[in-house]
Amino acid sequence: MDKEVDPAVLAVINEKRLTGEKRTPVEIIARMGVFDARQQAAENAWLATGDNVIATLWAEFVTIGAGGRWFYLESLDVQRRVGGGDRSAQQVQRAKNRLDLLKRSLDAGLGLRAVLQTNRVAILELESDRSAKVSTRVPDDQEWHIATWDPDQKMAVLVRGPRDWLPTEEDMQAARARGSVPAVPQEAPSGPASREEVQAAAMDYLTRHFAGYGYKAENVSGQKLGYDIEVSDKKGNTLLKLAVKGTAPGAASFQLTGEERACAKRGDPWRLAVVTDAPGPTAQHKLYKPAEVDQAPGLEPLLD
Structure with missing residues (x-):
């Protein structure tokens, strides 16, 4: 007013x-x-x-x-x-x-x-x-x-x-x-989120993010395709194939599997999607093209 x-x-x-x-x-x-x-x-x-x-x-x-x-x-x-x-x-x-x-x-x-x-x-x-x-x-x-x-x-x-x-x-x-920023609530100390919790939060964040723009974001992580989320438009056209990695305090690093690297070599529309502070309120994400993967902060050497 x-x-x-x-x-x-x-x-x-x-x-x-x-x-x-x-x-x-x-x-x-x-x-x-x-x-x-x-x-x-x-x-x-x-x-x-x-x-x-x-x-x-x-x-x-x-x-x-x-x-x-x-x-x-x-x-x-x-x-x-x-x-x-x-x-x-x-x-x-x-x-x-x-x-x-x-x-x-x-x-x-x-x-x-x-x-x-x-x-x-x-x-x-x-x-x-x-x-x-x-x-x-x-x-x-x-x-x-x-x-x-x-x-x-x-x-x-x-x-x-x-x-x-x-x-x-x-x-x-x-x-x-003026009240635009709420005071930071004092939370009881808790242990760091597990790797599974961080990854689940990253998947949930990206699914909701793309759904918010009207796209379909399908979880295909169980199919071992070399990516975790397939993003498509309303006509069913595949726009992105996302290999999702979440990070958080205490879980700041991640690895790519052989399947993910093989899929990356096939090129578009594969992307590495890194979600920082995945379980937290300030989650953010960045997409990396196949040629940019090695620049992603937190990436560890290939799994055996």
Whole structure:
């Protein structure tokens, strides 16, 4: 809601809204290069033409730091909603899709385009109120970038403008008070996940990831084909054959079997899919082509 937005941020939004062409939220992201914008309207981050990442930034969570610099705290906890409570399976998948794209821009050393949005309900009720709708959405003319990414604290810091600034601790406390990043829960100590648990989590993560994009992801690991998941489109065309490997603290390495290496030599559409922090809330994945397999961190020598 407008009353929750910093006045300086709201002034920029209002100026952009009043001086620009009147467009719907879907038209705005379509003009920014999002393909099938109407079908992707429910998402809050998109991969646009030219591999540009676009992300919604809720204006209520934008904080003005030292020197007038804008920044935004991004929660890396996909399980918990803004304002508290557990996310639904659909909300979890949407949050993971967003983090995948943000991490993609970070890994590539690229900036991202921001869409500043205000909402018709209190920001802390955004994910729990089914009647929540966009109030205002405008594209920000300035580029943003990911300044820090901290899986331990389940938090990333996004900064507007040049890459020569970070918020102070006082700035961070003010941003946390806005509530975009839940406090990291104190969990009872537990032993590391077993190799079987890590692999099962990696399989589950990738199956849900591709299903979230409308593809069929079939578990074929029991058939010893040299890959674990076959991804196909709605017409049944095979798009990817994924040899899945999960990693986690205490289980950071993996091996490829002879069958997997033989399948890799046959080329496309085989890929090595490595899921890091597979059992955790910040799971991420990366695909490696056959020629790139030996570059995958954690790969151990071939099994006998």
